[in-house]
Amino acid sequence: xxxxxxxxxxxxxxxLIMILMTGLLIAVTLQILGRYVPFIPRYxxxxxVVNITLIWVIFLGAAIGVKESRHFFVDFxxxxxGRGIEMTxxxxxYTLMFIITGVFIYYGYRFFLMGYVQESQxxxxxxxxxxxxVPVAGVSWLLxxxxxxxxxxxxxxxx
Amino acid sequence: xxAGLAFSIMFGLLVIFIIxxxxxxxxxxxxxxxxxxxxxxxxPIMMLQRMMTSYGxxxxxxxxxFLLAANIMNAxxxxxxxIRFAKSIVGxxxxxxxxxxxxxxxxxxxxxxxxxxxxxGIGSILIPAxxxxxxxxxxxxxxxxxSSVMGVIIPPSINMIIWGGILNTSVAAxxxxxxxxxxxxxxxxxxxxxxxxxxxxxxIEAKIDFKGIGRSGKESVLAMFTPLIIIGGIVGGIVTPTExxxxxxxxxxxxxxxxxxxxxxxxIPDHLLNTAKLAxxxxxxxxxxxxxxxxxxxxxxxxxxxxxxxxxxxxxTLLLFIIVILFxxxxxxxxxxxAIVIMGPLLYPLAESAGIHPLHFAIVGVISLSFGLITPPxxxxxxxxxxxxxINSAEALKDVGAFLFVMIIVLSLIVIFPGIxxxxxxxxxxxxx
Numbered sequence: 001x002x003x004x005x006x007x008x009x010x011x012x013x014x015x016l017i018m019i020l021m022t023g024l025l026i027a028v029t030l031q032i033l034g035r036y037v038p039f040i041p042r043y044x045x046x047x048x049v050v051n052i053t054l055i056w057v058i059f060l061g062a063a064i065g066v067k068e069s070r071h072f073f074v075d076f077x078x079x080x081x082g083r084g085i086e087m088t089x090x091x092x093x094y095t096l097m098f099i100i101t102g103v104f105i106y107y108g109y110r111f112f113l114m115g116y117v118q119e120s121q122x123x124x125x126x127x128x129x130x131x132x133x134v135p136v137a138g139v140s141w142l143l144x145x146x147x148x149x150x151x152x153x154x155x156x157x158x159x
Numbered sequence: 160x161x162a163g164l165a166f167s168i169m170f171g172l173l174v175i176f177i178i179x180x181x182x183x184x185x186x187x188x189x190x191x192x193x194x195x196x197x198x199x200x201x202x203p204i205m206m207l208q209r210m211m212t213s214y215g216x217x218x219x220x221x222x223x224x225f226l227l228a229a230n231i232m233n234a235x236x237x238x239x240x241x242i243r244f245a246k247s248i249v250g251x252x253x254x255x256x257x258x259x260x261x262x263x264x265x266x267x268x269x270x271x272x273x274x275x276x277x278x279x280g281i282g283s284i285l286i287p288a289x290x291x292x293x294x295x296x297x298x299x300x301x302x303x304x305x306s307s308v309m310g311v312i313i314p315p316s317i318n319m320i321i322w323g324g325i326l327n328t329s330v331a332a333x334x335x336x337x338x339x340x341x342x343x344x345x346x347x348x349x350x351x352x353x354x355x356x357x358x359x360x361x362x363i364e365a366k367i368d369f370k371g372i373g374r375s376g377k378e379s380v381l382a383m384f385t386p387l388i389i390i391g392g393i394v395g396g397i398v399t400p401t402e403x404x405x406x407x408x409x410x411x412x413x414x415x416x417x418x419x420x421x422x423x424x425x426x427i428p429d430h431l432l433n434t435a436k437l438a439x440x441x442x443x444x445x446x447x448x449x450x451x452x453x454x455x456x457x458x459x460x461x462x463x464x465x466x467x468x469x470x471x472x473x474x475x476t477l478l479l480f481i482i483v484i485l486f487x488x489x490x491x492x493x494x495x496x497x498a499i500v501i502m503g504p505l506l507y508p509l510a511e512s513a514g515i516h517p518l519h520f521a522i523v524g525v526i527s528l529s530f531g532l533i534t535p536p537x538x539x540x541x542x543x544x545x546x547x548x549x550i551n552s553a554e555a556l557k558d559v560g561a562f563l564f565v566m567i568i569v570l571s572l573i574v575i576f577p578g579i580x581x582x583x584x585x586x587x588x589x590x591x592x
Contacts, residue, residue, distance in 0.1 A: 014432055021223070021431040028220065028405045032398070055214050057223070058446065061439020062184075071182030071440050072497045074537065093179050100189050103203070111207045134207055 006147045010067055013060050013140065020060070024053045045123050052130050059133040063140035066097075067148065094149055101141040108134035160198060162463035168193055169455070173501070183497035184444035187451040194454055201457065206450045213449035214442070217401050219324045223438035224404035225315050228411045229271030230430045232382065233280040235415030235422045240379040241266045242284060246364055247371040249349075254356025255364025256289045257302045258349055264306035265313060265345045269386030270407075272317040274310035274532050278303060278540040282547045294361060296548050301558035304533045304544040305566065306348055311495065311529045313341035315389055315404070318495050318525050321445060325452070325503050328521050330400045331393045332591050335584040336522045338390075340573050344526075347565045355561075381414055394587045444500050452504035461508035472513045479515060479574045482506055483527045490531020494539060498528050522580040526570055533559055 027046045034042040065071045077089065108131075115131035169190050176186035188206075195203050213219075232238070241263050249258035260281065267277050282303045289299040311318040314334035323330035355361065365371070388406060392398040398406060415422030455461060465472070472478060485506070489498045503524070510520040532540040535552055541559060545552035573579050585592055 017435045018428045018431050021227075021435050024220070024223070025405070025408065028224075028402070029409070032402050032405065050217075050220065051215055054220055054223075054442075055211065057435050058214065058439045058442045061435050062443035064436060065440040065443070068436075070436065071184055072444065072494045073180050073182045074177050074492055075180065076178045076492065077180070089179050093181055096176060096179065096181050096189055097185065099192075100185050103188075103192065107203045107207060111204050114204065130211070131207075 002147065002150070006067075006143060009140075009143065010064060013064055017057055017060050017064070020053050020057050024050060024057065027053065048120055048122050048125060052125075055130055056133050059137035060140075063137050063144065066141050067144035069148070090152070094145065097141070097145055101138055101145060105135055105138035105142065108138045111135075160194075160458065162458055162460050165194060165198075165458040166455075166460045166463060169451070169460075173451075183493070183501070184440070184447045187444070187447040187501070191450055191454050194458070198458075201454070206453075209450050209453050210446040213324070213446055216324050217399070218320055218330055219442055219445065221315075221320050221330075221401045221404035222317055222442060223434055224401075224408050225272035225317055225320070226276075226438055227430060227434040228385075228404070228407040229273060229276040229280075230434055231408070231411040231415055231422065231427075232270055232385075233276060234426065234430065235411065235419055237270070237379075237382045237411075237414065237419075238263070238267065238280045238284060240375070240382055242281075244372075244375040244379040244383075247368060247375045250365030251363055251367045252349075252353065252356075253363055254294075254352045254361035256285065256292060256294065257298070257352040257356070257361065259364065260285050260289070260302050261306040261345055261348050261352065264309050265342065266383060268309040268311075268313035268341065269315075269389075270382065271310055272315040272320070274307045274529065274540050275543060277310035278307035278543045279547075281307065282544050286544065286547045290548065292362060292364075295359070295558075296550050297555040297558045298355060298359075300541070300544045300548045300550060300552070300555040301562050302348070302352065303547075304538070304540040304555070305559065305562035306345065307540045307544075308529045308532055308566070309341050309345055311532075312337050312344060312526055314338060314386070315400075315407070316525065317441070318499060318529065319521070320400070321441065321496055321499055322503060322521050322525060324445060325448060325500065326507050326517070326521070328517050329588075329591055332518055332584040332588050333521055333525075334390065334393065334400065335587055336518050336580040337525065338583055340522060340526060340569070340580055343569050343572075343579070344566055347569050348562060351562060351565050381418065385410060441496050444497055448500035448504070451501075455504060461505070464505065465509055465512050468509060472509070475513045475515045476575060478509065478513045479520070479523055480571075482510065482520075483523060483570065483574060486524060486527035487530060487534070490528045491534045492537050493531065494537065495528045495531060498531065499524070516577060516581060518584060519577045519580055523570070523574055526573065530563065530566060530570070533563065 027050045030043060031046040033040045112128055112131045112135055115127035118127040120127055172190040173186055176189050177183060195201055242259060245259040245262040249262050252258045263281050264277055267281060271277060286299055286303055290296060314337050316337060319333040319337060320330055322328060323333055385407060388410060389403045392403045392406065393400055416424065489502060532538050541552050545555055
């Protein structure tokens with residue numbers, strides 16, 4: 001049940017990213033054309049749309065990166081350190097990841113509330129739209145980390 | 160809180176978290192947390208603000224675009240065309256296919272900004288071909304991995320963009336500064352290949368065939384036009400580096416979809432997704448690094464480090480050599496982007512106070528970190544190439560060592576003679592100096 005939900009949720013994020021990337025390409029193209037082709041107006045909104053879109057791509061992509069364990073990490077610990085050390089390191093790993101996730105959710109939400117009452121300079125867009133990406137990423141990490149943790153416990157039980 | 164104490168906490172925690180296999184980007188944010196609670200003057204929300212500000216830098220946008228262009232060019236079979244062309248121009252040298260490997264890496268480096276795309280794309284075609292012609296597997300792996308390092312040295316380069324984004328160095332000037340050092344590294348590798356070929360009797364690939372050069376040149380000329388668009392566009396002031404990255408994407412789509420018909424429209428969304436995934440984990444690390452770097456600066460830690468390492472500041476060359484050794488060591492166990500993200504802000508004030516030109520520092524930094532791509536235990540290009548050849552990367556170490564040796568000689572020349580890197584940007588972008 002939870003697994004299916006996670007799978008669907010991840011797919012939704014992936015589709016969103018593909019749409020945002022397409023938007024990014026179009027907005028920057030318009031921006032360049034606006035400078036060189038006389039009949040295309042120099043839209044001011046493109047600069048802001050590009051920035052917002054990039055921020056959303058980064059945070060959504062960083063969320064998927066957690067599920068797929070693709071964030072850069074360094075393998076210092078040798079392979080056979082003994083079960084005790086291995087278990088301790090995994091428990092500490094998840095504790096730390098959940099702590100930083102909590103920080104991003106809590107302060108991200110307050111950050112969003114702060115942005116909600118502000119408007120951007122160029123187009124008067126509500127900054128909440130931009131800052132919402134932080135708590136959304138936080139909640140996504142929470143879901144994906146939980147799913148990874150369940151998976152890891154299951155695999156360790158088997159072996 | 161004293162700068163020394165703050166530095167011990169921030170750096171000590173960072174190392175511990177990284178050892179626990181917490182991703183580098185998350186470790187950077189976590190290591191800052193205790194400081195935020197001890198130092199009530201810095202509100203945590205401000206850190207998120209910092210992160211957003213760092214993403215406001217327009218240049219970072221070129222990271223996904225250059226990656227996308229490389230993915231599309233690889234998928235569109237551009238690599239094959241470049242290989243045919245390289246065969247026609249260096250195939251007659253002893254150890255022909257190894258020279259082809261180096262030359263193609265050089266040409267592909269001018270199109271793509273990442274070394275791993277280079278190692279995977281070229282390796283999957285040339286490694287099987289070289290093994291079939293009785294080249295030693297370890298040598299084959301070494302030449303593929305080591306030549307792919309040029310991907311991040313010859314412009315465009317994702318690593319230079321990240322460097323420029325974090326340390327406010329001009330990316331256009333960085334691109335120009337990387338060109339001569341990159342080509343020097345390629346040529347030094349070809350000299351080594353000749354030496355190997357003579358000793359081990361590696362075969363000549365093809366006879367001199369001027370018609371062949373013309374034919375394969377015509378086939379690949381459009382692809383080889385890409386570096387000219389990027390460099391020419393930037394230097395000529397027609398486009399910014401970010402816009403150049405978009406032009407490269409559009410150009411690669413044009414080649415793949417319309418001119419060569421080697422790419423299908425329905426494959427594009429997958430390339431978009433894969434590119435976004437890789438770009439976003441890199442850029443997320445840039446964001447958390449800007450938090451880490453900002454707290455470092457706020458607590459005046461760079462000044463503390465400068466006063467501690469005072470002894471080396473007298474001689475810029477000596478300091479630069481110390482930095483090179485540090486980067487080479489860090490590069491053995493860390494990927495290049497997180498290493499830039501962690502080490503860049505720490506070492507920049509040192510280099511600055513010793514009077515090293517920011518561009519010189521940047522080029523030396525990017526090159527020495529890129530050597531980390533071929534040094535174990537974590538040398539991504541070496542791992543990719545060994546995987547394709549089906550050997551353990553440890554088996555290739557001796558030959559990799561030989562290549563690394565000549566590459567370090569070139570790097571030392573660049574450290575001692577800043578002009579190698581600085582001449583081209585000084586010539587073409589004099590307003591930057």
